[in-house]
C-alpha cells in the first residue's frame with residue numbers, strides 16, 4: 001500500500017485524479033479511477049450525509065444493520081487496497097495552474113491533479129429545537145425512511161413548497177399526516193395551497209413547546225404552544241439544502257438554479273477535467289444513485305484520460321510504440337495490481353519477479 005503522504009507544501013503530491021469528498025459518490029469514483037489505472041487521491045473531511053445513517057436502506061447487498069460509518073469505513077479500505085491515497089482533511093482552496101492542472105490545498109495536504117471530482121454533497125438545513133435524534137423520529141431521507149412510517153402518524157415540518165409536497169407524498173404511506181408550520185407563514189403558492197387543502201392533512205400553526213420520547217429515545221409526541229399534544233412515530237423537516245459548491249464555483253463551475261452543480265450524463269461540468277457526482281448534482285439523493293454516478297464519472301475520466309488506442313499521429317510523433325511502452329497504468333498501481341493478494345485475481349505467478357512461480361496460497 002502507498003505510504004501516507006503527509007505535509008508537502010514544497011513538493012505537492014501529484015495525482016491524475018483527486019476526489020474532494022469521500023462519501024459513497026466520491027469513494028466510488030475513486031474506486032473506479034484507481035482500478036482503471038489512474039493515480040487517485042481522496043480528500044475527505046468526513047461527517048457527510050452517509051455518515052449520519054444509523055442504518056442503511058435501499059442498498060442491495062448491504063444489510064440494514066450496517067451503519068453509515070461502517071459502510072464508509074469499508075469503502076475507504078477498498079479504495080486504499082487498490083492504491084488510492086485517502087486523506088482525512090478539508091479542502092479549502094483550489095486553483096488552476098498554467099499547465100492546466102489543479103492545485104488543491106487542505107489542512108495537512110497539498111496536491112496537484114489533472115482531474116478533479118467534486119463529491120462534496122450538501123447539508124440539510126436543521127430546524128430549531130426541540131427535536132428528536134436523527135434516525136429516531138427526525139428523518140432526512142424520504143425514500144429511505146417512509147417505509148417505516150406505513151400506517152403510522154407522521155409530521156412534515158416546514159412552510160415552503162417542498163414541505164407541502166412531501167406532506168402530500170406521505171399520504172402514499174399513511175393516512176395520518178400533519179404539516180407543522182411552527183409559527184411560520186406558509187410561502188407555498190396559492191395553487192399548492194388549494195391542492196394541499198384538498199388532501200386530508202392537518203396543518204398545525206403553533207410552534208412546538210416540548211417533546212416526549214420513549215425509553216429507546218424514539219419520539220412519541222410533540223406538545224404545542226397552545227397546549228395540544230400530538231403523537232408521531234417520526235417525520236421529515238423540509239427547510240432546504242445547503243450545497244457544498246464554494247470550491248467548484250471558485251474555478252468557474254456552473255450551477256443550476258436550485259444550487260446543484262450542472263453536469264452531463266457522466267458527471268462532467270462545464271470546466272474541462274472537472275467532474276461532480278452524488279448529492280451535489282441533480283438527482284435522487286440516494287446511495288445507489290450516488291454509487292452509480294461515481295461509477296459513471298470514474299469511467300468517464302478513464303475515457304477522457306486513457307492512452308490506448310493511440311492515434312497514428314501520436315505513435316509516429318513518438319517514433320513508434322513497443323511492448324515496453326505499455327501498459328498505461330502508473331508503475332505504483334501496476335505493482336499493487338500484480339501483488340494484489342486477497343482479491344479475486346490474487347497475486348500473479350512470479351509477482352516478486354524472481355523468475356519462479358509463486359507457491360499457491362491457502363485461498364487458491
Ligand SMILES: Cc1cc2nc3c(=O)[nH]c(=O)nc-3n(C[C@H](O)[C@H](O)[C@H](O)COP(=O)(O)OP(=O)(O)OC[C@H]3O[C@@H](n4cnc5c(N)ncnc54)[C@H](O)[C@@H]3O)c2cc1C
Nearest residue numbers: 021023025045046048049050057091121278279285286287
Ligand atoms: C440521516 C440520513 C439517512 C439516510 N439514509 C439513507 C439510506 O438508508 N439509504 C440511502 O440510499 N440513502 C440514505 N441517505 C441519503 C444518502 O446518505 C446520500 O444520498 C449519500 O450519502 C450521498 O452521497 P455523497 O457522497 O454525494 O455525499 P455525502 O455522503 O454527504 O458525502 C460528502 C462528503 O464530502 C465531504 N466534503 C464536503 N466538502 C469538502 C471539502 N471541501 N473538503 C473535503 N471534504 C469535503 C463531506 O465531509 C462528506 O464526507 C440518508 C441521508 C441522511 C441525511
